[in-house]
Amino acid sequence: MRIVLVGPPGAGKGTQAAFLAKNLSIPHISTGDLFRANISQGTELGLRAKSYMDAGQLVPDEVTIGMARDRMQQPDAAGGFLLDGFPRNVAQAEALDVMLRDGDMKIDAVLDLEVPEGEVVKRIAGRRICRNDSAHVFHVTYNPPAAEGVCDVCGGELYQRDDDREDTVRRRLEVYHTQTEPIIDYYKAQGLVTTVSAMGKVADVTKRAMSALTGS
Numbered sequence: 001m002r003i004v005l006v007g008p009p010g011a012g013k014g015t016q017a018a019f020l021a022k023n024l025s026i027p028h029i030s031t032g033d034l035f036r037a038n039i040s041q042g043t044e045l046g047l048r049a050k051s052y053m054d055a056g057q058l059v060p061d062e063v064t065i066g067m068a069r070d071r072m073q074q075p076d077a078a079g080g081f082l083l084d085g086f087p088r089n090v091a092q093a094e095a096l097d098v099m100l101r102d103g104d105m106k107i108d109a110v111l112d113l114e115v116p117e118g119e120v121v122k123r124i125a126g127r128r129i130c131r132n133d134s135a136h137v138f139h140v141t142y143n144p145p146a147a148e149g150v151c152d153v154c155g156g157e158l159y160q161r162d163d164d165r166e167d168t169v170r171r172r173l174e175v176y177h178t179q180t181e182p183i184i185d186y187y188k189a190q191g192l193v194t195t196v197s198a199m200g201k202v203a204d205v206t207k208r209a210m211s212a213l214t215g216s
Contacts (some may be wrong), residue, residue: 001109001213002083002105002106002107002108003020003024003026003081003082003083003108003110003213004083004087004093004107004109004110004111004183004187005017005020005082005110006110006113007112007114007198008113008115008176009120009169009172009176010115010119010121011113011114011120012113012115012198012202012205016198016202016205017030017084019202019206020082020111020206020209020213021082023206023210026077026080027074027082028081029068029081029082029083029084030084030085030086031084031085031086031088034064034067034086035049035053035067043070045063045066045067045070046067049064049067061091061092064088064092065092065095068083068086068096072099080108089179089182089183090183093183093187094186107190107192108192109192109212110192110193110194111193111194111196111209111212111213112194112195112196113205113209114198115197115198117173120173121169121170121173122141124164124169125164125166125169126140126141127139127161128140128159128160129158130154130156130157131156131159132156133153133154133156136151136154136156138152138158145158194212194213196208196209196212
């Protein structure tokens with residue numbers, strides 16, 4: 001099964017992608033992982049991406065598409081894959097369709113994780129990260145520390161990343177609405193989109209997503 005996962009920032013795409021890929025026994029292919037792998041391995045595409053990133057510029061679609069093509073051609077993706085963060089715009093979605101058609105393949109399903117905008121802002125703006133270990137993550141509402149501003153695990157200072165500030169989150173949402181959301185209509189025209197509520201417990205969202213994919 002070949003799946004595209006879409007949704008706004010804060011919808012829990014990364015978390016759901018990991019669970020869904022495991023349940024379906026297919027690789028989870030995320031844009032972030034593609035970039036990190038190519039840059040760390042010093043591939044031609046990785047070096048090109050790094051040059052743009054170091055200059056504070058957006059990585060061109062052709063570079064991202066090239067990385068995705070290489071990853072989808074690896075043996076573990078022969079039976080399917082779950083794409084998270086790619087395609088990011090309609091041009092990438094069109095390029096993906098061409099790539100798959102060349103290999104006599106196609107996207108089987110597109111899952112649209114739906115979250116109200118106010119909830120997105122609440123989820124992201126409420127995050128607090130430990131300065132000593134970024135793996136220690138808390139939330140002012142959903143997972144507050146025992147003592148305000150102090151990590152329960154190591155006692156380190158908790159802080160709000162610049163990317164998590166409300167004004168930044170709202171700008172990220174604007175970019176999502178402008179650039180990425182149009183791919184939902186693109187795939188709806190192909191009859192591939194199922195909208196799944198991403199509200200509630202992680203396990204409940206996973207159940208809804210699996211039901212949408214498998215019909216059970």
